[in-house]
Amino acid sequence: MDETRPVKIQVRGLSKVFGKQPKKALELRDQGLKRPEILEKTGQTLGLSDISFDVYEGELLVIMGLSGSGKSTLIRCLNRLIDTTEGEIVIDGENIPTLGEKALLECRRRHFSMVFQNFALFPHRTVQQNAEFGLEIRGVEKSERQSIAHNALKQVGLEGWEDAYPNQLSGGMQQRVGLARALANDASVLLMDEAFSALDPLIRKDMQQELLQLQSKMQKTTVFITHDLDEALNIGDRIVLLKDGEVVQIGTPEEILTKPADDYVRRFIEGVDRSRILTAESAMRPVRTTARDSDGPRTALHRMRDHSIDSIYVTDRDRQLLGLLEADAASRAIEAKAETITDHLTQDFRKVPPDEPLQNLFAMFSEKSYPIAVVDEQQRLLGVVVKGAVLDELARAGEQ
Amino acid sequence: MEITRIPLGSWIESGLTWLTSEYSVVTRGISRVTQTGINSLNDGLMWLPEWALLAIIALLCWKLASTRLAIGAVAGLALIWNLGLWNPMIETLTLVVIATLVAVVIALPVGIAAALSERLYRVIMPVLDFMQTMPAFVYLIPAIPFFGIGSVSAIFATVIFSMPPAIRFTTLGIRQVPVELIEASDAYGATRGQKLFKVQLPLSLPTVMAGINQTIMLALSMVVIAAMIGADGLGSEVWRAIQRLRPGDGFEAGIAVVILAMLLDRLTQSLRKSRRS
Numbered sequence: 001m002d003e004t005r006p007v008k009i010q011v012r013g014l015s016k017v018f019g020k021q022p023k024k025a026l027e028l029r030d031q032g033l034k035r036p037e038i039l040e041k042t043g044q045t046l047g048l049s050d051i052s053f054d055v056y057e058g059e060l061l062v063i064m065g066l067s068g069s070g071k072s073t074l075i076r077c078l079n080r081l082i083d084t085t086e087g088e089i090v091i092d093g094e095n096i097p098t099l100g101e102k103a104l105l106e107c108r109r110r111h112f113s114m115v116f117q118n119f120a121l122f123p124h125r126t127v128q129q130n131a132e133f134g135l136e137i138r139g140v141e142k143s144e145r146q147s148i149a150h151n152a153l154k155q156v157g158l159e160g161w162e163d164a165y166p167n168q169l170s171g172g173m174q175q176r177v178g179l180a181r182a183l184a185n186d187a188s189v190l191l192m193d194e195a196f197s198a199l200d201p202l203i204r205k206d207m208q209q210e211l212l213q214l215q216s217k218m219q220k221t222t223v224f225i226t227h228d229l230d231e232a233l234n235i236g237d238r239i240v241l242l243k244d245g246e247v248v249q250i251g252t253p254e255e256i257l258t259k260p261a262d263d264y265v266r267r268f269i270e271g272v273d274r275s276r277i278l279t280a281e282s283a284m285r286p287v288r289t290t291a292r293d294s295d296g297p298r299t300a301l302h303r304m305r306d307h308s309i310d311s312i313y314v315t316d317r318d319r320q321l322l323g324l325l326e327a328d329a330a331s332r333a334i335e336a337k338a339e340t341i342t343d344h345l346t347q348d349f350r351k352v353p354p355d356e357p358l359q360n361l362f363a364m365f366s367e368k369s370y371p372i373a374v375v376d377e378q379q380r381l382l383g384v385v386v387k388g389a390v391l392d393e394l395a396r397a398g399e400q
Numbered sequence: 401m402e403i404t405r406i407p408l409g410s411w412i413e414s415g416l417t418w419l420t421s422e423y424s425v426v427t428r429g430i431s432r433v434t435q436t437g438i439n440s441l442n443d444g445l446m447w448l449p450e451w452a453l454l455a456i457i458a459l460l461c462w463k464l465a466s467t468r469l470a471i472g473a474v475a476g477l478a479l480i481w482n483l484g485l486w487n488p489m490i491e492t493l494t495l496v497v498i499a500t501l502v503a504v505v506i507a508l509p510v511g512i513a514a515a516l517s518e519r520l521y522r523v524i525m526p527v528l529d530f531m532q533t534m535p536a537f538v539y540l541i542p543a544i545p546f547f548g549i550g551s552v553s554a555i556f557a558t559v560i561f562s563m564p565p566a567i568r569f570t571t572l573g574i575r576q577v578p579v580e581l582i583e584a585s586d587a588y589g590a591t592r593g594q595k596l597f598k599v600q601l602p603l604s605l606p607t608v609m610a611g612i613n614q615t616i617m618l619a620l621s622m623v624v625i626a627a628m629i630g631a632d633g634l635g636s637e638v639w640r641a642i643q644r645l646r647p648g649d650g651f652e653a654g655i656a657v658v659i660l661a662m663l664l665d666r667l668t669q670s671l672r673k674s675r676r677s
Contacts, residue, residue, distance in 0.1 A: 076583075079587055081583055105591060106589070113587075116580055122584075134588040137590045
């Protein structure tokens with residue numbers, strides 16, 4: 001992962017004790033005691049222990065764990081719905097746990113929108129008024145907040161429902177209102193607390209897709225809580241895995257799947273449909289050799305012979321993929337006394353983005369035997385995937 | 401061994417005497433203001449011809465509640481008019497309205513404060529228990545030295561007796577607002593005031609209205625009893641019937657009280673239901 005991206009929220013050494021003598025509980029923790037022993041000795045619950053992670057600007061970070069792992073506590077510490085016991089949460093230079101009452105209000109208004117598991121819509125307000133809530137609290141002028149809220153409702157597909165009351169809507173639609181309320185607020189971070197967990201599975205999948213689409217458009221920094229690994233793998237740019245109030249692993253979905261940090265994670269990921277998660281990138285190999293557009297046909301053919309391959313990808317100076325040169329075509333170019341190879345390229349090959357699911361690649365191999373090119377958004381050649389590598393990757397993942 | 405009797409009664413008496421003499425300026429002031437209020441409301445309602453007031457009430461019932469209630473109101477009020485109990489009914493209504501207003505004005509802020517502060521809640525709840533379980537007649541006795549015989553004393557006793565449900569229901573209503581909604585308003589950076597007026601109060605309104613309904617009912621029962629210390633109205637009709645041993649008159653006045661009670665109850669309940677839940 002690109003570690004140089006700007007950090008939006010920095011969490012360092014965050015702990016939370018539920019009880020009246022938190023110091024004592026933390027002392028025991030420092031002596032190496034775990035949650036159950038601390039509970040037995042002091043009657044206090046160690047909700048979170050020494051949590052550190054970063055949330056990068058614009059990423060969708062999933063905090064995942066089973067019930068009791070502390071994930072709900074953690075997200076509530078971020079905007080201080082729950083006070084922390086020790087540690088730092090820094091957002092844009094402000095340390096949230098030490099803010100005064102006024103500064104905290106200001107910080108919540110500027111930085112945080114929140115979407116709740118059971119929607120938490122205001123039953124006495126219309127859909128429109130619900131969407132306006134955050135803006136109303138901030139004192140945004142009426143006509144302005146109405147139009148912003150209207151746009152937010154449009155974004156989540158609720159145009160025409162402005163005057164309905166929440167109890168007239170289905171669960172999925174209610175959560176769209178919750179999402180619109182958060183989007184309208186235009187805070188810099190979106191907190192989603194098990195936002196889709198109360199929805200039935202089909203609606204849930206839809207909402208995940210829509211969130212991803214919104215996310216690709218808006219690039220809003222998002223912290224998403226879930227207990228569902230599939231959901232985490234599906235939507236997360238990165239995942240923070242919690243267990244008993246401690247971080248077990250932080251990584252991309254692929255890292256979690258392919259390099260589980262310990263047995264706990266390994267057990268956790270059993271039963272995940274791997275082929276859906278593994279992507280072209282994980283099976284990709286670096287290209288052993290390519291031809292340049294300025295190369296003559298002889299040079300290109302020579303390279304193919306050297307690497308005993310019968311086709312070669314051709315790129316320009318910026319590694320932008322121009323086409324594929326087959327050995328036959330190269331021979332014909334030599335006969336035709338061509339100076340360069342650019343006129344003899346074929347476009348009859350497959351290229352995919354790095355995040356293309358592996359299972360889609362299977363179908364492509366049945367059509368052509370060329371390695372599949374993996375290109376980024378600028379059409380630069382990142383690597384190739386050969387048939388055997390896909391099978392290898394799947395088999396390896398299956399064994400774990 | 402003989403245990404000395406604790407002179408609880410005489411302590412309370414001397415306390416009351418002290419209060420009466422020390423604060424006579426205050427009590428007299430309250431008395432004057434309240435009496436003026438009672439008189440003007442009475443005069444206003446009586447200035448209207450019977451049929452006009454009847455029409456207004458019927459219209460109110462029809463608008464706020466149902467046609468059925470409007471018809472019932474017309475029939476009931478016409479009966480009271482026919483029995484010659486119109487003016488006592490107005491006097492009773494006045495006492496109920498003023499006592500309820502005073503009770504609600506005190507009860508709402510107290511109820512809100514008790515809902516928001518755990519400490520205040522713990523102090524106020526036993527006080528409310530005391531106010532509600534103390535036999536209602538007892539309030540009549542200190543009322544007299546404070547405000548003299550008559551309607552002002554009746555209002556004083558009635559306010560004390562009828563206020564607890566309004567406080568309790570207000571507190572309950574606010575405490576019943578789901579934690580999630582409180583979290584939601586906190587998460588969006590609402591101040592305490594914004595939370596109270598935009599979320600907690602609107603959501604507790606149905607419960608608060610139920611409390612006010614209870615207060616009105618208690619106030620009605622108390623102003624009738626307050627006839628014993630000289631309050632005017634239907635109560636004094638009943639009181640007179642008892643003294644003269646005329647059960648017929650007593651029942652007539654009693655039925656008028658029942659009609660008034662039902663009317664007030666249905667009307668306030670419909671107010672509560674007409675709000676969206």
